[in-house]
Amino acid sequence: MADLATIKQLTFAGRHQECLHACQEALREAPEEPLFYKHAGKSLLALGQVEQARHYLVKAHHLDKKDPETVKDIGNCLNAVHNYEEAIKSYKHALSIDPNYSPALNNLAIYARQSGQIKESIELFNKAIRSQPEFLAAYLNISGSFRELGQLDKALTATLKAIELKPDHVDAHINLGTILQEQGQLDQALAATLKAIELKPDHVDAHINLGSILIRQGQLDQALTATQKAVELNPNYADAHMNLGSILIRQGQLDQALTATQKAVELNPNYADAHMNLGGILLKQGELDQALTATLKAIELNPNLANAHMHLGSILIRQRQLDQALTATQKAVELNPNHTDAYTLLGMIHEMKGDLRKGKDLFNKSLELNPSNLWSSYEMSKNLESTDEAISILSLIKRVPMMNRSSNDIIWFGLASSNCHHRLKDYGNSAKYLVEANNVKIKLFPSAKSELISLTKELLGEVNEQSFASSSSGEGRIFIVGIPRCGSTLTESILSINPLALGLGETGALPQAANELRSHNQNLTPKTLEGLYLNILNISLTADSITLDKNLYNYMHAGIVACNMPAAKIIHCRRNPLDNILSLYRSNLQGNNYTCSLEDSAEVLISQEQAMLHYKRLFPASIYTLNYKDLANHPRDEIQRLLLWLGWEWDECYLEPNKSTRTIHTASVIQARQPINNKSVGAWKNYAEMLEPARRILIESGLFDDEI
Template sequence: MDQQTIKELSSTGRHQECLQACQQLLQSEPESLVPWKYAGKSLLALGQFEKAQQCLAKAHQIDNKDPEIVKDIGNIFNAVQNDAEAIRLYKEALSIDQNYAPAINNLGLIAKQQGNLVAAGQLVKRACDIDQSFAPYHMNLGGIYKDLGNLDQALASTLKSLELNPDNPDALINLGGIYKDLGNLDQALASTLKSLELNPDNPTAHMNLGGIYKNLGNLDQALASTLKSLELNPDNPDAHMNLGGIYKDLGNLDQALASTLKSLKLNPDNPDALINLSGIYKDLGNLDQALASTLKSLELKPRGSAALCKLGLIKMALAQTEEAKKYLFDSIACNTQECEAYFALSQIIETAKDAEGLIESTKQIKTSHLTPRTRTFIEFALSNCLHKLKKYDQAAKHLKAANYNKLTVFPSDASRLQQAIALSISRSDPTEKSAINTNYGKDRIFIIGMPRSGSTLLETILSMNPKIKDLGESRSLEKAIAKIQQQKGCKSDHQDLNEVYSQLEPINNTQHKYTTDKQLYNFIYINWITAHMPSAKIIHCRRNPMDNILSMYRSNLTTGNNYTANLEDSAKVLVAQEKAIQINKKRYPEKIFTFDYDQFVNAPEDNLRKLLRWLDLDFDDNYLHPEKSTRSVNTASVIQARKPIRNKSVGGWKNYETLLKPALKLIQESGVKID
């Protein structure tokens, strides 16, 4: 074996063959530098660090002026995370050759790991300047620029790396990540798919692909790609975190919670996972745990813009508006691209001056870096500010853009809802039942209807009664029905719906006598409620359908309400809901009370007294002051629910009449009354 063969085997990654060649040469040339040096390199690549150090130490003894040998010894200590010794050896290599680029690059990578990105960038750029033809240096520099938030330079460096080595799957993954952050999702997708062509079983590439599909609104593909990544690497906390985010967008909060908790079990101190956990808890209505998760994230990352934004959102839900403003402004100060903070602020500003100021502040956003998801927040924020300024034509323009971008990420789910509504009225008795106690459900009040129909205001008003516990947008009825349906065919003792629901939503009789369940889409289960909880009360909230549609369109509602970003689909679902309610009111005339928001805000006391008589509750003046409530509100109606009862929004749809024409046409054709 000659020395040139050994070098070729090493450079092509054929390390076992290289070791055999080195051993053969050492039999005849025991003091030869090359076999000791390259045996050390191969052993290092194979993870045999102790043997590698022995070989490299012997090579250094033979030639103590070779910086590469010293650098490779440093690589051993780097591999076992002994940064101090690795740094000492890299500096020793530089004392031999001050322009030895590999040692400079490696010092830069350690600086990056230690969080000193500025020093890391300076060092790796110096390595690039010394050896401009070595692709990995440019790739490393691109990664550092990305972490620094300098996406343009990150892109340039990564493209330079790929110019030198077009088929590097790692550089292509990095390129995809940069394009994703730049908002160029099509090129992000292309780069990541090309990386997977070169290395199909790279779990990181599959995880990144899932993130890109998520931002593109293709949640099924996002789920498949992320699950594939976890199949290849089951213990990747980032993939579990991403999986939780996908399940959240799919509306599956239970699995979202489980995946995010799994991520935190693997990496308890990940501030990003804690923020995701906070969002899930917030959507579940558990604001205490949402707050705790956010505060822990801020402990780990004190100036985390996402955490500050989330804290502001929680403070909004807790009616702490001034604190909410402070945290939201702090979030923007930390990162001008924290788009959700602008949207949240646009919901709580009170004056025209504030609206003008927020519009001005949005000019600092790098719009070229926005994805459809983040652009949605900015367009909604601008629309809200212009609405405050009564510039309705301009507000409508941004509102249309906001919902267009939203639909690219969250396509309309109108068909699914329409099918569920149609099925719900196809039969009056959904399942066989044994003798039902007529008192079942006597302490339960179900509030149903369309989003933004006055339901949050109503629940806030009723919650002023200390005997009433508000459950918010509970999913317990749906879960209870699912459990009852699963019991079919089982030999075990069956539970009835009232029993299962009571287990999920128990009433502490020493504190409360009634509960209000404001899961609006429970109107799909009216047959179940009336059949199995015959004493339950059902309140149908409604308002002028055009005001209702506009309010939904302006509110950027969460997953499960995707149809509200499409005016025609909103009209179709509203009409289907209205017709289903009318059919059920004919079937169960004594079970359903219609709470008309428009009538109520124009004559609050008279209309409230009618409702309270139907509920068999006494009137109290406190009911008329929902602004005094301290309850948490975790819906898009949070701001309105904090204000005194007023009729300001009634008829507001006429300011947007041109925009609303497609919905107006469908409503008029349906025969649904427009007050």
């Protein structure tokens, strides 16, 4: 029969199966010895046989009611089966036997922290430490409580004490790395985490933490390797998949990031951060409804996630709900007053609402908090008021280390640099940075120009003179069409001065109505395009209401509109094609990925021009061609001609659209807030070398010889 000393040695050594057999053998000889039941229970609990462990421990307690350790272990059994209330009672029972019993104090402190009673948990941990000054677990646990209170220095001191007590304690080194990372001491954090991996190479949390540190150091490839190792070690660990998705987002690998993040949500449906990241990915992919659902779920799970509220603001901007976007983004700042990206987003919202000064102040606030925020630098560079400002921003961004930066950072760096050099009339360097930024972007977001061109050709063949429309159908409906950056925002701003005009923005109502009309016609159902269009818009209109639809890609549907809404007006905005392509290339347009390629932009522009020439031959009375050069050089004459064509009365106010307080959602927001001017007319000549490939394509089309 094994003696008690041998059994204790087996317990201490973690040889639980041997200890259990020894205890069972000993109990045959001494069935009333509580210590044999106690150690058998400890071994069974360590082996995961909770109910059997509890049976042995209860027997031990009946035999010796003065042993607090046995009662504490009964509490551990109850905790293992999630019977937390009874577990707490057991720990308190242990303390009634010995008020200074440190393991029970430690366990009660853990419960206090989990229930949000952080200060109470610290008091209990400290009491456990006073009772047992070398209680390593209590030092690690109190460190966690200090971290939750933001008292990182105290957390660091407690963790270093744990390492002093046991220099090879893996979790202590992981804890040390986490605290140092939160303090911004990344090199020391890296050393601590690598030490943990050296001690235990298969510790999944150590590899996750290593990936997080490497992300902050900008070493994305190494971070990816570390996080993939964590996934390999534990494929069912939601944190590992979520972190993997975060790295892939920064690398611009959105499809892979989506897969990794969806896996994290699948493994832990209540993982608020994973839902938040999922929303961010879907937003980047243009899936706004799905992005909104994921982001709202994140906020439901954790209302204090500042990034989730900022993502919500970004989604609402894209959905043109600026007031709601402002509220959501302000909530992000309220939750985290140092959230530099939230200040950047707030600045963009205020610019869209017409307050350029407020926008610039918010960008400056973001840069005060984080001078390396390239997004804010880029937004600042879009509204440079002086050469000194351009020099200042260039100086700022050139101090930002670019090694292993995210793809977005590289794009913002390039575009901000280009804007500053453009303001300084250093067009050679401006072109260089433009090309670099757009080359990165088009690798992330393929062009899709072929789909646009194919759809344009397909719709050309669908124009059908036969319709159910009356001659008055479409009265008051105005469609502004063309290629982005063609002067359409200025045109919309001018027309919006009419008090009867309602700006719809870039609504998708017309393409949807046209698709429904095709379906109805196939079923011989007498529906009108205007009826379908207004039904989709779902807005209240009076008899004299005027709508301004600025979905530029409605040029594809110009023929369908002219056939089915004969009284509607179509304004085709045109610009020197090379000025237009240059502006596209400089604008970082979201969702118009062909604009990252000069050649693709030229091909899309040609396709649009060919379609509009065809429709103008068929429906000359329905389409007005507005030339941006004429509007910029002779605004009074051109606006009067346009208003005459529309049948509107002249008013001097139309010459000052910059004074309008209307909301502007497009990339032309800065230009639209300026007085009408011709500063950008002929700007392409400063970039003639860069634009040469596009120029050749335009000339070969035979459409633009007299304009370039």
